[in-house]
Amino acid sequence: MTADPAAPAADPGETVADPGEIVAELDNLRVWFPAPGGAAVRAVDGVSLGIRRGETLGLVGESGSGKSTTGLALLRLVDATCGSVRVGGRDVTWWSRRQLRGLRRRVAMVFQDPQASLDPRRTIGASVAEPLVVHRLVDSADARRRRVAELLEMVGLRADLADRHPHELSGGQRQRVGIARALAGEPDLIVLDEPIASLDLSVQAQIMNLLRGLQRDLGLTYLFIAHDLAAVEHMSDRVAVMYLGRIVETGTPEQLYGQPAHPYTAALLSAIPVADPKVERHRRRIILSGDIPSPVDPPSGCRFRTRCPQARPDCAEVDPVLVEVAAGQWAACRYAGEAVRAMRAGTVGEETVH
Amino acid sequence: MRERTDRPTRPGRAGATDRHEPAGPDIAEPVLAIEDLTVTIGTRRGPARAVAGVDWSVRAGQTLALVGESGSGKSLTVLAATGLAPRTARVTGRVRLLGEELTALPEPRRRRLRGRHVGFVFQDPMTSLNPVLTVGRQVTEACEEHLGMTRRQARERAVELLDLVGIPSPRQRVDAYPHQFSGGMRQRVVIAMALSCEPDLLIADEPTTALDVTTQAQIVELIADLRRRLGTAVVWITHDLGVVAGVADTVAVMYGGRIVEQGPVDAVFDAPSHPYTRALLAARPGPGVRDGDLPAIQGSPPSPLDLPAGCAFWPRCPVRGDARCEHELPPLVPVAPGHRVRTFYPLSEDA
Ligand SMILES: Nc1ncnc2c1ncn2[C@@H]1O[C@H](COP(=O)(O)OP(=O)(O)OP(=O)(O)O)[C@@H](O)[C@H]1O
Ligand SMILES: Nc1ncnc2c1ncn2[C@@H]1O[C@H](COP(=O)(O)OP(=O)(O)O)[C@@H](O)[C@H]1O
Numbered sequence: 161m162t163a164d165p166a167a168p169a170a171d172p173g174e175t176v177a178d179p180g181e182i183v184a185e186l187d188n189l190r191v192w193f194p195a196p197g198g199a200a201v202r203a204v205d206g207v208s209l210g211i212r213r214g215e216t217l218g219l220v221g222e223s224g225s226g227k228s229t230t231g232l233a234l235l236r237l238v239d240a241t242c243g244s245v246r247v248g249g250r251d252v253t254w255w256s257r258r259q260l261r262g263l264r265r266r267v268a269m270v271f272q273d274p275q276a277s278l279d280p281r282r283t284i285g286a287s288v289a290e291p292l293v294v295h296r297l298v299d300s301a302d303a304r305r306r307r308v309a310e311l312l313e314m315v316g317l318r319a320d321l322a323d324r325h326p327h328e329l330s331g332g333q334r335q336r337v338g339i340a341r342a343l344a345g346e347p348d349l350i351v352l353d354e355p356i357a358s359l360d361l362s363v364q365a366q367i368m369n370l371l372r373g374l375q376r377d378l379g380l381t382y383l384f385i386a387h388d389l390a391a392v393e394h395m396s397d398r399v400a401v402m403y404l405g406r407i408v409e410t411g412t413p414e415q416l417y418g419q420p421a422h423p424y425t426a427a428l429l430s431a432i433p434v435a436d437p438k439v440e441r442h443r444r445r446i447i448l449s450g451d452i453p454s455p456v457d458p459p460s461g462c463r464f465r466t467r468c469p470q471a472r473p474d475c476a477e478v479d480p481v482l483v484e485v486a487a488g489q490w491a492a493c494r495y496a497g498e499a500v501r502a503m504r505a506g507t508v509g510e511e512t513v514h
Numbered sequence: 515m516r517e518r519t520d521r522p523t524r525p526g527r528a529g530a531t532d533r534h535e536p537a538g539p540d541i542a543e544p545v546l547a548i549e550d551l552t553v554t555i556g557t558r559r560g561p562a563r564a565v566a567g568v569d570w571s572v573r574a575g576q577t578l579a580l581v582g583e584s585g586s587g588k589s590l591t592v593l594a595a596t597g598l599a600p601r602t603a604r605v606t607g608r609v610r611l612l613g614e615e616l617t618a619l620p621e622p623r624r625r626r627l628r629g630r631h632v633g634f635v636f637q638d639p640m641t642s643l644n645p646v647l648t649v650g651r652q653v654t655e656a657c658e659e660h661l662g663m664t665r666r667q668a669r670e671r672a673v674e675l676l677d678l679v680g681i682p683s684p685r686q687r688v689d690a691y692p693h694q695f696s697g698g699m700r701q702r703v704v705i706a707m708a709l710s711c712e713p714d715l716l717i718a719d720e721p722t723t724a725l726d727v728t729t730q731a732q733i734v735e736l737i738a739d740l741r742r743r744l745g746t747a748v749v750w751i752t753h754d755l756g757v758v759a760g761v762a763d764t765v766a767v768m769y770g771g772r773i774v775e776q777g778p779v780d781a782v783f784d785a786p787s788h789p790y791t792r793a794l795l796a797a798r799p800g801p802g803v804r805d806g807d808l809p810a811i812q813g814s815p816p817s818p819l820d821l822p823a824g825c826a827f828w829p830r831c832p833v834r835g836d837a838r839c840e841h842e843l844p845p846l847v848p849v850a851p852g853h854r855v856r857t858f859y860p861l862s863e864d865a
């Protein structure tokens with residue numbers, strides 16, 4: 161159970177890790193999709209982000225904020241409109257299809273719906289073996305079988321499941337297969353796009369434990385995309401909050417959950433229900449009015465201003481950049497810190513429902 | 515809301531009912547009460563016993579949360595209770611809606627009672643909305659029929675309802691189509707629809723599961739506010755224990771088609787006494803387990819085609835009892851006033 165996120169921070173700053181080696185990096189990345197009438201859906205609109213070896217970077221934000229598109233860009237499954245994608249120190253933004261085969265060994269992905277991401281006609285063994293074959297990582301059928309068995313055991317499945325088909329497995333088992341497949345190429349980075357969202361409640365903790373265990377044992381690096389903010393807090397070393405194609409705040413979970421500096425982070429956190437009726441009864445929520453605006457035509461100045469309970473007139477004019485508000489904590493708000501304090505002290509609350 | 519004449523006056527509807535005030539004698543009659551409800555579905559692979567021996571009731575102005583994982587029988591319970599179970603289902607047990615025994619009624623009368631007194635909100639608003647009709651038409655469709663309104667009255671009422679559920683500029687939006695609305699706004703429209711006949715009971719089946727946490731907070735506030743103002747009884751189905759803590763007066767936890775724990779919300783969260791409830795609450799990530807593994811429950815939930823003979827949770831249970839757990843169905847036993855658990859080994863508070 162999470163403590164009331166409105167409570168003051170315990171002790172920020174102390175866990176700021178050594179910068180370390182950057183495994184993957186986005187620099188001012190934009191991914192625009194064509195929209196009807198010659199307009200563009202600005203799914204990702206100026207994101208800069210570095211992912212360090214061995215860490216889990218959590219990525220949160222409302223539906224449509226551009227999280228999945230950011231993840232797909234790291235595998236070059238969508239093309240950059242401008243900006244760059246670097247993996248393992250190399251600029252892969254414009255790599256050819258042939259070069260990308262190598263990239264997709266370095267960066268793997270696990271999807272939300274394990275049902276949809278496995279081919280129903282193939283055996284589990286064949287699905288897990290596919291990356292081994294594509295990347296020529298095994299030189300005999302025997303070696304392939306052995307490696308598949310090893311991968312299945314790594315994710316806590318019996319090796320004899322290799323002969324089964326996806327429909328014979330539970331949701332949790334299928335997600336384990338998806339993870340085994342992602343591990344096959346021994347990637348530097350795994351993009352986990354909502355990996356627990358479609359699982360049974362009593363199975364989610366198993367998968368989180370598995371992911372953390374694998375990370376410990378194999379030194380994996382994760383980009384963990386999720387809606388469940390409590391899961392993100394548990395899994396992540398650092399968290400980035402996205403809103404309408406931009407990162408509006410980053411920092412450690414302790415910093416963000418304890419002392420958010422951006423009004424959007426504060427609102428998002430205050431919306432999480434807490435599994436404690438006494439806390440729920442007495443907490444004051446910051447309820448955002450309305451919905452996330454269309455990424456075809458984002459608001460001028462600060463993108464959050466149309467829903468920001470603290471928006472001031474000049475927020476419409478100046479597009480705020482990320483500034484460091486505490487060691488390792490960055491927020492893109494002209495009134496970072498101050499605005500959140502005012503929100504929490506003030507009257508913003510239930511009456512904003514309408 | 516509008517004055518209405520055809521409504522039997524029922525005490526307890528007027529004004530706000532405080533969540534935790536004990537129910538007065540005049541609202542003692544539950545709005546919906548189900549007893550020993552069992553649903554068996556015929557499937558290609560044999561009969562699936564999806565719901566068994568479920569008892570609960572909900573009173574005016576109160577919210578009952580039905581919580582459990584996917585497939586535990588939450589939706590079928592309310593569908594069967596309101597006569598909406600699939601054709602392949604066999605339903606037994608007793609259901610009383612506003613004191614009337616539904617199971618004894620012929621279908622047309624049952625349908626009328628349901629249409630008049632029960633509103634539904636489902637997970638995906640588009641299953642309730644017709645894409646080619648304006649939202650205004652749809653919001654009042656049901657009550658035009660039930661309350662005999664003219665088109666003009668209905669349109670006015672639609673504007674009023676859209677306003678009630680917090681749609682900005684309802685007069686401009688009343689002629690819009692569902693696709694012009696976001697997911698959260700569509701769910702508001704469905705809630706307006708569900709409220710159009712001023713139902714005594716609102717059944718909300720995972721109404722926020724498909725929504726963002728920010729939109730979820732809006733919908734939770736909206737339903738809580740409407741319940742307070744209109745005195746509606748609410749049955750809220752969810753798998754999110756956080757949502758339960760925020761909306762419920764009483765909770766029924768389902769596992770493998772049965773209620774395994776049931777009681778006032780504070781009792782269930784403060785002293786979860788069934789091993790499943792306790793394990794589920796403990797497995798949630800929180801500050802206490804930041805650096806270790808989560809105390810996960812092993813295995814996965816049972817299939818209704820292949821239920822264990824005794825306690826459905828036995829194969830996964832951390833307590834694991836003895837042969838009795840494996841072979842005998844534990845009864846629902848009281849552990850505190852109004853708080854019951856289906857286990858041979860109820861856990862005490864300090865266990
Ligand atoms: N191939 C595409 N063509 C056009 N628009 C797209 C495409 N992919 C994504 N978008 C749009 O880009 C925006 C960001 O989408 P994205 O899927 O990255 O969001 P997300 O944060 O992952 O959301 P969710 O939480 O719903 O998964 C959305 O408005 C989406 O509709
Ligand atoms: N129309 C149906 N035909 C066959 N099985 C069904 C049908 N509806 C539900 N079931 C089964 O009954 C069980 C309980 O379903 P449901 O009440 O929908 O669960 P919940 O709402 O808790 O997720 C599940 O195993 C489900 O697969």
Ligand code: SF4
Nearest residue numbers: 462465468475493494
């Ligand atoms: S810049 Fe202005 S509108 Fe944007 S988040 Fe800060 S206070 Fe709100």
Ligand SMILES: [Mg+2]
Nearest residue numbers: 227228229353
């Ligand atoms: Mg996504």
Ligand SMILES: [Mg+2]
Nearest residue numbers: 588589590719
């Ligand atoms: Mg359901």
